[in-house]
Amino acid sequence: MDEHRPTRREFLKAAAAGGALGLARARASDAARIRTPNIIFFLADDLGRGEVGCYGQELIRTPHIDALAREGMRFTQHYSGSPVCAPSRCTLMTGKHTGRAYIRDNFEMGGWNEGDPEGQRPIPAGTETIARMLRRIGYRTAAIGKWGLGGPDSSGDPLRQGFDHFYGHLCQRIAHNHYTTHLWRDGKKEILDGNRWQNVTGKHYAPDLMAEDALRFIRERGDRPFFLYFATPVPHAAIQVPEDSLAEYRGRWPDPPYTGDKGYLPHPAPRAGYAAMVTRMDRDLGRMMALLEELGIADRTIVFLSSDNGPTFNGGTDSTFFRSARPFRGLKCEVYEGGIRVPMIVRWPGRICAGSTAEHVSAFWDVLPTIAEATGAEAPRDIDGVSFLPTLLGEPGRRRHDHLYWEYHGSPSQAVRLGDWKGVRRNARKDPDGPIELYDLACDIGETRDLAKEHPGIAGRIREIMASRTPSEFPEWNFRKGS
16 A cells, blocks of 8 residues: 655644644554555466576576565475365465365366356355455455356355455366456456467467456555455466467477377477466566556565465476476375475565575465464464464564475375475375375485384374364365265
8 A cells, every 4th residue: 555644734634633642643543554564475376496597497587586586585495285276275365274174175166168167166155264354454355367266156256255356267177278268357257359268379368367457456456455366377287378478488499299188278389388478477477566666565565476386297388397396206286395395485675684585384374374463464263374474574483383284185195294204195095094105304305215114103193193184074075984
């Protein structure tokens, strides 16, 4: 929100209304508004940590993300909520990990053909989200991009979950084509003339429309602080990007065409196309940062940037070529580090030390309490997250998790981080009491040597943590019947 300096007329009016006390209250109220930060959470889709320059990428240009790191804090041990989209976004919005969250995997409420019902399993009415929490204390709230927590007219619609404005994809499946036939704007379907179902290209590139809407929201924010959840659908497949971005990378390296045989739409130069998607997304971030400076609100805006899970393996993407998950094991859909350890950068000029690095171990469910503490909002008590605001500000009182927990049901598995120890159980539905793989991340970041036999006590403690999960009301999201 723009800083408001009371005019002489306002001062006189305040004084007339309440004398010196009235003037003091006016000044105090003005100071309180100035201290209330705007919040932008920029969430990329399937962006690997290794695909960003400040995390070591050498082939793909990400100048604006790198600048964000130079001006803020870069986390080295931050985790997504899940190795796939919907449950990860649920943990972010609600502050609960997948052992307690309502959404624990992707679950489609419709099919894959044109005209099928849209959406994934919706979060329930009355769910406490970041948006609802902030709206109670006067924030204007917007979700722009890909939602995935409830389709049209469902309880999960973002307009029913604390957001004043929504523009983008309610359904993750529709987001698989970046030249989609339609987007949703505040409960109404917006047809994109010139785009066709399953078209490889078209007139309107949906991520560009979302970025423009985000800029519009910031410009028209009014006199209240704002929360912008910008969940771009890129670089998730399909590989699609306008020609002006593709031209930067075309021909740079061997790039055999992708025919579409591993899902999603084909592309004639998939490596160039993927790199161009990341760089164009980076440009969107840069435009937002430039607008904050233009409006004079950069120092009163906290900007978070992260990704919903690790890099992917399908649709013509080439995570091996780009070393997208380095130095980790695994990719999206796996609970090894490559599937869940993600970039996290936070900038707050004048408050966060520029160019700093945090080894603090954190996860998506910590974002809600962190934002609550930064804004003065009241976080729900029944959450799993802990605020990492003291880490951001370099202040005492830093809080650490006893452990972090994940579960994934696409290929049923569980994972626990306990200090530097990482435990993984695979085939958890077939064998819910099966063996625990144990890795020491301090000296084996690639999770290559299973130490469970050498450290049975630690493996046993991790087994207890896995068993302490809360059963889901949906049988498909449990590892044995009823639990």
